[in-house]
Amino acid sequence: AALAAALLCGVGGAALVMLINEALNAPVERLTGLLAPFAAIAVAVMAAQSASWALFAHLGQTCLARLRLEIAEAILRTPYRNLETIGRARIRSALADDAVNIANFGVGFPVLVTNVVVVFGALGYLAWLSLGIFLVALALIAAGSFGYHLSHRSVVDHLRRAGFSQDKLYGDFDQLLGGAKELKLNEAKARRFLDRDLAAAIAAVRRDRARGLALLSLSDGWGRFLFMFLIGMALFARLWLPQENAGVVTGYVVAFLYLMGPLEGVLAQLPYVNLARVAIGRIEGVLAELKAEPADLSGAPAAAPRTITLEGVTHGYFREREEDVFTLGPIDLTLPAGETLFIVGGNGSGKTTLAKLLTGLYAPEGGRILVDGVPVGEGGRHAYRQHFAAIYPDFQLFETLLEAADGRLDDRANRWLARLQLDHKAAVRGGAFTTRDLSQGQRKRLALVAACLEDKPVMVFDEWAADQDPAFKEVFYREVLPELKASGKALVVITHDDRYFDLADRIVKLEGGRVISEGASAPRSAPAPEPSLRLAPWRAAS
Numbered sequence: 001a002a003l004a005a006a007l008l009c010g011v012g013g014a015a016l017v018m019l020i021n022e023a024l025n026a027p028v029e030r031l032t033g034l035l036a037p038f039a040a041i042a043v044a045v046m047a048a049q050s051a052s053w054a055l056f057a058h059l060g061q062t063c064l065a066r067l068r069l070e071i072a073e074a075i076l077r078t079p080y081r082n083l084e085t086i087g088r089a090r091i092r093s094a095l096a097d098d099a100v101n102i103a104n105f106g107v108g109f110p111v112l113v114t115n116v117v118v119v120f121g122a123l124g125y126l127a128w129l130s131l132g133i134f135l136v137a138l139a140l141i142a143a144g145s146f147g148y149h150l151s152h153r154s155v156v157d158h159l160r161r162a163g164f165s166q167d168k169l170y171g172d173f174d175q176l177l178g179g180a181k182e183l184k185l186n187e188a189k190a191r192r193f194l195d196r197d198l199a200a201a202i203a204a205v206r207r208d209r210a211r212g213l214a215l216l217s218l219s220d221g222w223g224r225f226l227f228m229f230l231i232g233m234a235l236f237a238r239l240w241l242p243q244e245n246a247g248v249v250t251g252y253v254v255a256f257l258y259l260m261g262p263l264e265g266v267l268a269q270l271p272y273v274n275l276a277r278v279a280i281g282r283i284e285g286v287l288a289e290l291k292a293e294p295a296d297l298s299g300a301p302a303a304a305p306r307t308i309t310l311e312g313v314t315h316g317y318f319r320e321r322e323e324d325v326f327t328l329g330p331i332d333l334t335l336p337a338g339e340t341l342f343i344v345g346g347n348g349s350g351k352t353t354l355a356k357l358l359t360g361l362y363a364p365e366g367g368r369i370l371v372d373g374v375p376v377g378e379g380g381r382h383a384y385r386q387h388f389a390a391i392y393p394d395f396q397l398f399e400t401l402l403e404a405a406d407g408r409l410d411d412r413a414n415r416w417l418a419r420l421q422l423d424h425k426a427a428v429r430g431g432a433f434t435t436r437d438l439s440q441g442q443r444k445r446l447a448l449v450a451a452c453l454e455d456k457p458v459m460v461f462d463e464w465a466a467d468q469d470p471a472f473k474e475v476f477y478r479e480v481l482p483e484l485k486a487s488g489k490a491l492v493v494i495t496h497d498d499r500y501f502d503l504a505d506r507i508v509k510l511e512g513g514r515v516i517s518e519g520a521s522a523p524r525s526a527p528a529p530e531p532s533l534r535l536a537p538w539r540a541a542s
């Protein structure tokens with residue numbers, strides 16, 4: 001419908017050119033006969049134009065909404081490791097700028113269609129007026145279009161390059177917002193970041209976009225020049241084609257002048273067409289990388305596992321810059337229901353990586369995972385992940401909680417909040433936290449409430465207690481964990497809190513990606529040695 005309305009508008013526009021020319025050359029007695037058609041076509045053009053613009057705007061926005069949902073769905077369905085390697089900046093860029101460029105094209109598309117139809121209709125009329133002049137005009141237009149086409153290829157190249165620079169820019173914006181505290185505390189650091197990193201990324205986008213658009217304006221100017229040339233050619237055609245009558249020449253000049261508007265409309269839309277072309281390519285690229293992992297989403301939740309077993313499981317990170325690979329494993333580990341397993345080890349020893357493998361966020365590169373003796377295949381990983389509730393150090397605290405089966409979510413949540421000494425700060429009403437604006441440690445407690453309410457058979461805490469005060473650490477290790485354990489859950493606790501190692505049923509210690517010890521209890525760490533790196537003493541004011 002949108003396209004039909006745009007076509008109608010274009011055909012009406014071309015008809016108006018003919019009518020105007022007729023009216024200009026018609027004797028007065030014929031003029032009355034042309035008045036009604038002129039008025040009718042003018043009204044039809046206006047109505048068709050409004051309709052096509054409104055419909056295309058609707059189409060553009062619908063397309064934008066669907067695209068965003070499609071990308072969001074793809075983000076959810078792709079393996080987690082894929083998201084880490086593609087990077088947030090690129091995905092955000094696709095969701096924001098690229099998608100908007102496509103929607104903008106949707107808004108401008110009727111202008112393009114209408115104007116292209118007007119241009120072609122008027123050209124047809126001109127061919128009918130005089131084939132000789134028309135053929136010369138056509139040859140000129142063909143030559144002009146070729147020049148246009150050549151410059152457009154490099155326009156698209158520049159715009160594509162601007163897209164890559166934009167990904168980097170989005171990454172820097174993340175750093176600017178995420179690192180606002182650090183930047184405010186250190187002016188030199190802020191200036192360096194702003195003047196070097198951010199300014200360079202902004203300049204790169206500006207440079208490539210500006211070059212692309214400048215090149216486009218050159219070809220735009222070339223198009224306009226060509227048009228003037230065509231008008232001149234029609235004006236002076238009688239010098240070379242004396243047999244042409246003045247009426248035909250007027251027809252040409254009027255048609256060309258009338259066409260200036262539509263042609264400018266087409267030229268003005270070309271940057272948007274190109275931006276949209278580049279954006280579509282980039283979104284397709286991101287969507288292709290966001291390949292969905294096979295998953296059966298319809299299945300009923302599986303029964304709680306009695307044991308989860310990792311057999312020779314490995315995972316490697318390749319870091320291009322250092323040409324280095326960190327490999328975790330091979331790891332052999334069995335986690336029975338109701339067991340509290342502590343995973344300990346130094347920074348970078350692979351604890352979080354192991355937790356990501358255990359929870360199914362990473363697919364094992366080697367080895368396999370078994371649930372009650374049955375291997376978890378590629379297609380079963382989605383269902384497998386549903387056995388876990390985990391709080392990672394970079395947890396996300398969602399405002400709303402999942403509705404409980406018994407419909408008493410608020411009661412249960414508020415009881416948990418009281419247990420975690422947060423009832424004076426926040427509450428759960430209508431399945432949502434009343435506030436999330438709390439301290440980091442308090443927000444982590446809210447995340448703990450959300451995780452407990454999910455009521456999963458296995459819970460993973462990745463350094464959960466690291467930012468809790470000593471009193472609450474005590475509550476967490478001595479009350480919350482035993483209570484969760486008593487309800488039959490398997491608990492995996494990644495921790496450095498050696499004061500509480502005695503609470504573990506088993507402790508696994510990692511070093512350099514390998515299990516170096518595993519046992520019912522780990523030796524308490526020896527008293528801390530004298531620090532070899534002393535902090536510089538405060539310099540006394542001289």
Ligand SMILES: Nc1ncnc2c1ncn2[C@@H]1O[C@H](COP(=O)(O)OP(=O)(O)OP(=O)(O)O)[C@@H](O)[C@H]1O
Nearest residue numbers: 084317318319326346347348349350351352353354
């Ligand atoms: N996203 C990543 N990309 C590439 N390499 C990574 C990534 N995450 C971790 N690594 C590598 O894996 C190693 C183990 O990281 P991991 O996060 O598992 O350690 P960890 O034991 O949890 O450390 P911490 O106690 O500091 O949290 C790191 O030393 C690092 O070399």
